[in-house]
Amino acid sequence: MKISGSYNLPVAPERAYQILQDPAILAQAMPGCESLEQIGPDEYRMKMKVLLAALSGQFEGKVRIADQAPPTSFRLIVEGSGRIGFLKGDGLLKLSPPDAGAAGLTVVSYEGDAQVGGTMAAVGQRLIDGTAKMMIRKFFDKLASLAG
Amino acid sequence: MATTTTKTETFVGKRIRRREDPRLITGTATYVEDIQMPGMHYAVILRSPHAAARIRSIDTKKAVSAPGVVCVFTGKDTKGVGAVPCGVAMPDLRVPQHTILATERVYFVGHPVAVVVARDRYLARDAADLIEVDYEVLPAVADPEKALAKGAPAVHPQWPDNVAFTYHQDGGNIDKAFAEADVVVKQRIVSQRLVPMAMETRGVVAEWRGADRQLNLYTSTQIPHLVRTIVAAMLGLEENRMRVIAPEVGGGFGSKLNVYAEEALMGYVSMKIQKPVKWIESRRENFTCTIHGRGHVDYYEVAAKRDGTILGIKLKLIQDVGAYHQLLTPLIPQLSVLMMPGLYNTQNIRGDIIGVFTNCVPTDAYRGAGRPEATHGIERMVDILAAELKMDPAEIRLKNFVTKDKFPYPTATGLMYDSGDYATPLKKALDLVGYVKLRQEQADLRKQGKYMGIGISTYGEICAIGPSPATPAGGWESATVKIEPSGKVTILTGACPHGQGEETTFAQIAADELGVGLDDILVIRGDTAVVQYGIGTFGSRATAVGGTALYYALQDLKAKIKKFGEMLLESDDVSLMIGQVIDNKSGKAKTFQEIAGAAYRALKLPPNTEPGLLATRFWEPPNFTFPFGAHIVVTDIDDETGQIKIRRYVAVDDCGNILNPLIVDGQVHGGVAQGLGQALWEQAVYDDNGQLVTGELTDYAVPRAQMMPWIESHHTCTPSPINPLGVKGVGEAGTIGCSPAVVNSVVDALSPLGVRHLDMPLTPEKIWKVVAKKN
Numbered sequence: 001m002k003i004s005g006s007y008n009l010p011v012a013p014e015r016a017y018q019i020l021q022d023p024a025i026l027a028q029a030m031p032g033c034e035s036l037e038q039i040g041p042d043e044y045r046m047k048m049k050v051l052l053a054a055l056s057g058q059f060e061g062k063v064r065i066a067d068q069a070p071p072t073s074f075r076l077i078v079e080g081s082g083r084i085g086f087l088k089g090d091g092l093l094k095l096s097p098p099d100a101g102a103a104g105l106t107v108v109s110y111e112g113d114a115q116v117g118g119t120m121a122a123v124g125q126r127l128i129d130g131t132a133k134m135m136i137r138k139f140f141d142k143l144a145s146l147a148g
Numbered sequence: 149m150a151t152t153t154t155k156t157e158t159f160v161g162k163r164i165r166r167r168e169d170p171r172l173i174t175g176t177a178t179y180v181e182d183i184q185m186p187g188m189h190y191a192v193i194l195r196s197p198h199a200a201a202r203i204r205s206i207d208t209k210k211a212v213s214a215p216g217v218v219c220v221f222t223g224k225d226t227k228g229v230g231a232v233p234c235g236v237a238m239p240d241l242r243v244p245q246h247t248i249l250a251t252e253r254v255y256f257v258g259h260p261v262a263v264v265v266a267r268d269r270y271l272a273r274d275a276a277d278l279i280e281v282d283y284e285v286l287p288a289v290a291d292p293e294k295a296l297a298k299g300a301p302a303v304h305p306q307w308p309d310n311v312a313f314t315y316h317q318d319g320g321n322i323d324k325a326f327a328e329a330d331v332v333v334k335q336r337i338v339s340q341r342l343v344p345m346a347m348e349t350r351g352v353v354a355e356w357r358g359a360d361r362q363l364n365l366y367t368s369t370q371i372p373h374l375v376r377t378i379v380a381a382m383l384g385l386e387e388n389r390m391r392v393i394a395p396e397v398g399g400g401f402g403s404k405l406n407v408y409a410e411e412a413l414m415g416y417v418s419m420k421i422q423k424p425v426k427w428i429e430s431r432r433e434n435f436t437c438t439i440h441g442r443g444h445v446d447y448y449e450v451a452a453k454r455d456g457t458i459l460g461i462k463l464k465l466i467q468d469v470g471a472y473h474q475l476l477t478p479l480i481p482q483l484s485v486l487m488m489p490g491l492y493n494t495q496n497i498r499g500d501i502i503g504v505f506t507n508c509v510p511t512d513a514y515r516g517a518g519r520p521e522a523t524h525g526i527e528r529m530v531d532i533l534a535a536e537l538k539m540d541p542a543e544i545r546l547k548n549f550v551t552k553d554k555f556p557y558p559t560a561t562g563l564m565y566d567s568g569d570y571a572t573p574l575k576k577a578l579d580l581v582g583y584v585k586l587r588q589e590q591a592d593l594r595k596q597g598k599y600m601g602i603g604i605s606t607y608g609e610i611c612a613i614g615p616s617p618a619t620p621a622g623g624w625e626s627a628t629v630k631i632e633p634s635g636k637v638t639i640l641t642g643a644c645p646h647g648q649g650e651e652t653t654f655a656q657i658a659a660d661e662l663g664v665g666l667d668d669i670l671v672i673r674g675d676t677a678v679v680q681y682g683i684g685t686f687g688s689r690a691t692a693v694g695g696t697a698l699y700y701a702l703q704d705l706k707a708k709i710k711k712f713g714e715m716l717l718e719s720d721d722v723s724l725m726i727g728q729v730i731d732n733k734s735g736k737a738k739t740f741q742e743i744a745g746a747a748y749r750a751l752k753l754p755p756n757t758e759p760g761l762l763a764t765r766f767w768e769p770p771n772f773t774f775p776f777g778a779h780i781v782v783t784d785i786d787d788e789t790g791q792i793k794i795r796r797y798v799a800v801d802d803c804g805n806i807l808n809p810l811i812v813d814g815q816v817h818g819g820v821a822q823g824l825g826q827a828l829w830e831q832a833v834y835d836d837n838g839q840l841v842t843g844e845l846t847d848y849a850v851p852r853a854q855m856m857p858w859i860e861s862h863h864t865c866t867p868s869p870i871n872p873l874g875v876k877g878v879g880e881a882g883t884i885g886c887s888p889a890v891v892n893s894v895v896d897a898l899s900p901l902g903v904r905h906l907d908m909p910l911t912p913e914k915i916w917k918v919v920a921k922k923n
Contacts, residue, residue, distance in 0.1 A: 083277040085197050115837060117257065118197030122432060122843020 001116070003091065003132060006109035007140040011147045013095045016106035017071035019147055020093065029142040031135050034058070042066065046080065052124040052131050057084035071095055076112075085118025108140070159656040159666060163810040167666065168651045177396040180351035180368050181428050188353075189218060190269035191417055191427040193410065194262040194276045195437065196254035199288035199507035199838020200301065203252060203261070203281060210278035211264055216271030218421055220279065222262045223251035229416050230382035232409050234473035235620040241313045244304050244505075246472045248382075248409040248416070254283070255303060255471035256507050257840055258436030260409055265417055265425060288507035288838035292468040293445055295504050303471060303505035312469045312503035313478050317485050319560030320496035325460030329451035333532045338907040339444040339521040341468065341832040342825070343842075344514045345850050346646075348398025349429040350438055352411055354418035363390045363419065367411050368397050370404045371684030372644050374621055375411060376676045382412040383419070390415075394674035397646035401822070402513030403438050404646060405686040406475045435843045440832050441514020443468030444481070444521045450529045451496075456537055456544045460496035461488055463525065467503045470510035476517075476620065477510055478503055483518030483610060486561045490526040491570045491608045491776060492548040497560040507838040513686060515822050516880040519609045520887060524908075527605045527888030531895065532904060541604050541892065542578055546571055549606075556869075563610070565774045566870050573800035573864045574606050574778040580862060581780045581798045594900055599785040599919070600795075603893025604778065607885040611803075611877030612773040612870065613687030624768040625689065626682045627698035629658065629705050631761035633748040635741035637662060637669045642682010643694030644674040648879065649811045650690055654698055656807055657873070661702040663726035664740065680764055688775075688877030691807065696871040697767035704763035711754040712743045712761075773868040773876040777801035779820075779885035781893040790916025792828065792894060794857035799885060802864045804876035812878050816861045819882020825851045826883075827890035829909050849909075 009016045019025045023044060027036040032049040039045045042065040049058050061080025068074045078089040091112020098105050116128055124131075171177040208220040232246040250261045262279050266272035287301035294300055295310040302308040326332060346368075353366040363385055369375050369392070376392040383390075397404065410427055418425045429438065447464040467481040485499035516523075534544040549570040550557050557565040586602050593600045614623040626642040639654055655669040672678055682694075706724050713722045713729025721732045728737045743761075746752075750759035782796040799816055806812050829849035833842045842848040867874030887908060894910050895903055901922035906914065 081197070117199075117837065117839045119432065119843070121835070121839035121841055122257070122435065123847070125841040125843075125847065 001114045001129065001132070003114050003136070004111040005136065006107055008098065009106045009108055009140065009144055009147060010104065011106060012104050013071040013097060013106045015147065016095050016108065019143065021065060025143070025146050028146060029139050031138045042068070048080070050082070050084070052084070052120055053127045055084045055120060055124055057082045059087070085116055085120035087114060087116045087120070089114040158660045160660045160807050162808065164652055164656060164666070164808055166649045166652045166811065167655065168649065179348055179396045179398055180353055180366050183353045183366055183395070183426070185353070185355060185424040187423045189265050189267060189421060189423050189425045190272050191414060191425050192264050192269065192272040192276045193260045193427065193433070194264065194279050195433070196250065196257060196259040196261055198254055198283055198285050199257050199290065200286040200303070201254050201283035202286060203250060203254065204284055205282045206262060207280040208262065210280070211275040214271065214275035214278055216266040216268050217275045218265045218267065220262055220264050221249065221417065223247060223249035226413065226416055227251070229412055230384070232407060232412070232472070233378055233475070234477065235475045236473070236478045238313055238315065238478055241478055242307055242311070244472055248413045256509050257838060258433065258509055259471070260413070260437070263413060263417060265421060290506050290508050290834035290836065290838040292443070292466050292504040292506055295506050296466070296502065303507055307505065310505045312473070312505050314503070315482055315485070315501040317497070317499045317561060319562070320460070322460050322462060322496045322498040325496035326451045329459050330454040331536055332449055332451050333529065333536050334447070334449045335529060335532055335905050337446045337448060337525050337528055337905070339442045339446065339524055340826070340908055341443040341511065342441045342514055342830050343435055343832050343848055344401045344403035344438065344441055346399035346401060346403055349431060349434040350404065350408065350410065351426070351428040352414040353424060353426045354414035355424040356418040356422060358422055361389050363415055364393065365390065365411065365415055366393045366395060368404055369394045370397065370400045370644065370646050370686055372674055372676050373642065373681050374684060375407055378407045379412050379415055383415050391675070391677040393676070394644050400646040401515045402441065402517055402686060405513050405684065406439060431845070432843060435848065436840055437509055439474050439510050439512040440470070441511060442521060442826070443511040444484070446521065446525050448525055448529050450533055452533055452537070454537065456533070456539050456547050458492050458494045458533070458548050460494055461526065461529070462498045463488055463500070465499065465501045467501055468508065468511055469503045469505050470508045471505060472510045474510040474512040477512050479620065480511070480513055480518045484522040486563055487519045487522035487608070487610060488526060488561060489559050490523060491550060491606055492526070493550045495560045508834050515819065515883045516609070517687070519880065520823070520826070520884045523605065523607045523609070523884045524888045524891070527607065528891060528905065531892045535899065535904060542574065542583065545574060545604065545606050564771055566771055566868050567866050568774060568776055569802070569864065569866050570606060570776055573776065573802050574604070576862065576864060577778040577780045577798050577800040580800070580860065581782065581796055586782060599787055599897040601783045601785070601893040601895070601897025603781045603783070603889045603891065603896055605885050605889035605892060606776070606778045607881070608774055608776040609880060609884050610772045611688035611775055611880070612692030612769055613689045614772045615769055622683055623693070624683065624766050625694040625697045626680050626764065626766045627694060627701045628680055628762065628764040629698065629701045631705065631740060631744045633744050635739070635744045637664060639669060639671045639698060640679040641671060641673050641694050641698065642679055643685050643690040644682065645685050645690060648685055648690050649808070650694070653691055653807045653811060654695060657695055657698055658702060661699070661706065662740070663724070688879040691873070692773055692868070692871055692875050692877045693767065693769050695873055695875065696769070697765045699872055700767055701763040701765040704765065705761060708757065708761060708763065709740070709743055711757050712747050713738055715752065715754040716743065716746055769870060771870050773804065773870050775801070775803045775876040775878065775881055777881060777885055779889040781889040783890070783893040783897055785894065785897050785915060787919045790912035790914070790919060792910060792912070792915060796860065797857045798860045798862070799882065800862045800864060801878065801881050801885070802866050803878035803881060804866060804868045805874035806863065806865070807873070807875065813861055815878045816882040817859055819880060820859055820886045821851050821856060823883040823886020824856070824890060827887040827908050827910060829911065831909050
């Protein structure tokens with residue numbers, strides 16, 4: 001499954017880059033995130049609860065940040081599994097000032113691939129796309145509210 | 149005191165209501181799930197979420213210490229248990245070691261990895277989530293054609309080409325036929341993967357009685373005796389120390405014509421924990437780990453003369469095997485090749501099968517098993533040929549049928565069609581549907597831009613499976629008939645049913661032979677400790693083979709009854725009728741009760757006669773039977789929504805003599821429902837990573853009652869000369885006849901748009917896209 005989109009964060013790119021890698025803020029912003037702890041340089045262990053239609057379950061996984069080019073881009077690699085299946089994702093996040101050049105604003109554009117398996121894939125396939133979009137929007141909304 | 153009723157009325161051929169139905173429709177029947185035992189434990193199986201992965205490690209510590217959990221077993225524990233067998237022997241068959249739990253690798257989503265045993269099934273389920281499996285995910289391949297491509301991931305590393313087996317069959321002179329042809333039509337035809345979807349999922353209760361050294365295995369199966377032989381061997385247990393009971397079986401359709409890992413696994417668990425253990429497959433498990441059906445990609449070529457005479461047929465068949473061979477996996481596409489010529493008089497064929505491993509659950513027998521695929525292929529090709537030659541599809545069929553003076557008819561594939569009259573059901577169906585008028589109406593509708601189609605399929609099939617040389621485990625069937633001392637009649641049949649109604653039809657046969665009432669007869673099946681060895685119910689064989697064994701056992705028993713009658717009546721000229729033996733000279737009679745009483749009391753015996761009234765027969769059929777028929781489907785297509793409406797469904801089936809028209813109707817209706825499912829709605833879809841994305845009934849469109857058309861079911865009758873009952877079999881006919889009739893109808897409707905072929909399922913989306921693109 002391809003995932004792509006963009007979101008306007010109400011902070012400058014440097015600040016945006018910083019909060020996008022701050023475990024404390026990310027843990028608050030990610031829907032269903034129950035814990036996010038650093039286990040190595042640029043590597044985190046994550047616990048989160050996922051709700052997908054009639055399915056719900058806890059996921060445990062790892063988040064890794066790679067190809068860092070502050071404050072313009074980094075790559076996010078996510079791997080998790082739990083009772084309702086597993087998910088794997090790999091995406092590139094690009095941060096740039098808006099075309100109009102408004103100060104204190106960052107356009108975060110993201111593009112990546114996600115793969116789900118197990119019960120989630122067997123049962124929730126039709127809903128995964130919509131759920132992923134919804135979770136991403138919730139994430140950025142929350143991040144925006146925490147960023148200020 | 150119980151008495152045996154004597155009846156002058158006969159039962160064979162009548163619409164007798166099924167004697168098994170009251171308990172089924174009142175929910176009082178006993179299925180595996182209904183079995184309760186003191187000390188029962190419950191098993192939940194952890195399955196792979198990956199289609200291909202290496203297992204780095206399995207950590208069961210948390211699960212073992214979870215509340216209620218007794219133990220957890222993994223592939224390391226069960227290494228001593230024998231592999232799940234493939235029952236088919238072929239020269240170049242590649243058989244991967246199919247352990248009951250995964251050891252180093254997993255090969256498909258749903259592959260069993262560990263089993264949790266607890267005192268409560270919910271605690272077992274919760275504990276399964278606590279098992280930590282470290283997988284190294286590997287690339288997977290789910291599409292058989294992609295699996296054959298160079299560089300495809302190897303399902304089994306030892307066979308990088310993913311070829312599981314090949315099979316080749318030539319008949320006549322195919323090259324000459326194609327060289328002499330005026331026209332050759334070619335088409336790629338897909339028969340998609342289907343989920344058999346028995347209403348009752350699989351389930352096993354295993355009860356090890358250590359003190360008796362006895363394993364009782366209750367399992368929802370079509371083949372209890374074969375399960376006993378095979379599972380006992382897998383467990384290293386003497387076969388006579390194992391008893392398999394198939395209680396009520398809620399549908400199988402071939403999916404329970406198998407021996408599954410879970411059957412041996414539960415036996416293993418019960419022997420380990422010394423307690424009874426129950427495993428009931430969930431619906432989601434059923435989707436991922438019970439065999440699928442079909443899974444063909446067929447490349448057809450048909451050579452013909454300009455007048456429509458078919459000269460030869462070529463088929464290259466790619467069979468999606470899945471990750472393993474189950475019991476009969478490699479045999480199923482061979483049935484397709486055997487059935488390639490359909491009802492047509494051509495002596496030139498070439499069939500090539502490539503069985504391909506994929507990271508999917510194995511395919512195996514599903515209602516029709518190979519014959520629906522073959523019939524779909526040849527019936528589509530005949531329509532494509534008719535369109536190419538601008539011939540009427542009914543006319544081209546009538547032109548090519550094997551004519552009724554040619555039977556027994558040897559086919560190019562080595563079969564001997566027993567009896568047939570193929571034109572009669574087609575003509576009857578054409579009359580019933582009003583073919584000529586419909587074609588006129590179609591022409592008028594086309595002028596108005598409306599899409600109406602008429603689809604014909606004239607199918608043949610291979611039933612009464614089958615002579616032992618042609619079946620992996622023997623093709624005979626057994627029956628025992630006993631007349632108890634009270635005169636009551638007990639039948640033991642090896643043809644263990646799963647919805648076929650043998651408690652009714654077998655009682656009808658016995659009632660007429662003995663002249664007793666149906667209520668005097670009990671039909672027992674599905675218990676290896678009670679019933680002599682049997683093969684089981686599949687391949688439309690129960691009545692034709694099992695019923696025949698019963699018929700011959702009844703003849704033996706009647707001879708013995710007569711002997712006792714002669715002795716008691718002091719006559720050498722007696723007849724057996726309406727539940728008594730009558731002296732033809734004096735008219736004096738002895739009832740069955742009197743005869744049974746004398747036979748068991750044994751104060752005096754006829755010469756060379758043993759006490760008791762019991763007869764057993766194992767009957768080996770000399771040939772298959774070959775039923776046939778014609779289905780015609782009239783469809784109207786809504787060009788705005790792509791919805792297909794079936795206006796008429798006319799089925800004229802010839803299954804030989806009919807013992808119970810009510811049961812035959814039921815078989816036709818059920819068969820058509822599953823044929824329509826394939827034609828219009830159902831498809832098991834794996835994504836590129838081998839994830840089954842149609843894993844629940846919300847995504848897998850099995851037909852519901854309100855989706856069914858009215859089926860106009862009719863018959864012609866051409867008795868089989870193979871058995872004394874003259875029956876052929878009807879369990880799969882509906883499915884086999886259906887799908888090509890539906891697709892031919894829809895393609896006919898859309899032919900003004902230049903449509904020549906469409907692959908199943910014909911979903912509204914698919915049809916709408918075709919119509920929208922052309923408009």
